[in-house]
Amino acid sequence: GESVGLHLPTLSVQEGDNSIINCAYSNSASDYFIWYKQESGKGPQFIIDIRSNMDKRQGQRVTVLLNKTVKHLSLQIAATQPGDSAVYFCADLPSGSARQLTFGSGTQLTVLP
C-alpha cells in the first residue's frame, strides 16, 4: 500500500556538523509534505513544509529538498546543536478531498558533543 517511510531509523552527528534526514514517499498524489520534530515526552512540533510545486524551501537552519521524480524528500539541519536531538517525522498529504496526513516511523537524531 501507499506509505511514507524513512531510510534510517537512527542518525548520530557531531555538534556543529550538518545533518541530513531522508524520507521516501510512495503516494504520487501527494502535493504537500511536512517535517515534524518530536522531543522526548512531547508532541510533534512543526519544523518546515513544502508543496509539490517547489524543489527547495529554507527556514532558519533548516532546508527541505523535494525530488518528485524519485519521490524523496530530505531535511537538512545546518550546524547541528544539542537541542536538535529528537525524533524527526516526515508526513505527506495527498491532493483531493480526503486530506489526511500519512506519517513515517521517524528518525532518531542524536547530537554528539
Next chain:
Amino acid sequence: NAGVTQTPKFQVLKTGQSMTLQCAQDMNHEYMSWYRQDPGMGLRLIHYSVGAGITDQGEVPNGYNVSRSTTEDFPLRLLSAAPSQTSVYFCASRKLRADTQYFGPGTRLTVL
C-alpha cells in the same frame, strides 16, 4: 494562545474500564483529530472532525468514540479499555483550509 491542550498527561486503566481523553484548542481551528503513537510506528489516525457536529473515522477507529459538540473540544472515549490500546495519544488541530497541523503534548495511556 494555549494552543492544543490535552488532559490527563498520564493514565493507567484496568482492562474493561472506560475513560475520556480530553482535547481542547483555542485557535478557532475547524479540523481536529486524534492519533495514537506506538513504538517504532508513525502516528496513526483514529478519528477526525471537520467541524462541530461532524466526525469521521480514521485508520484505526475500533474501540474509540468521539464527539464534537463545540469547535474547541474534541474528546476521545474508550468504552472498554484493552491492553492493545496502551499507547501515547495525540490530539491535533488546523484551520480547515490549511495543511499544517498543530499537536498537543500527548496522553500516555497504559491498560493493564
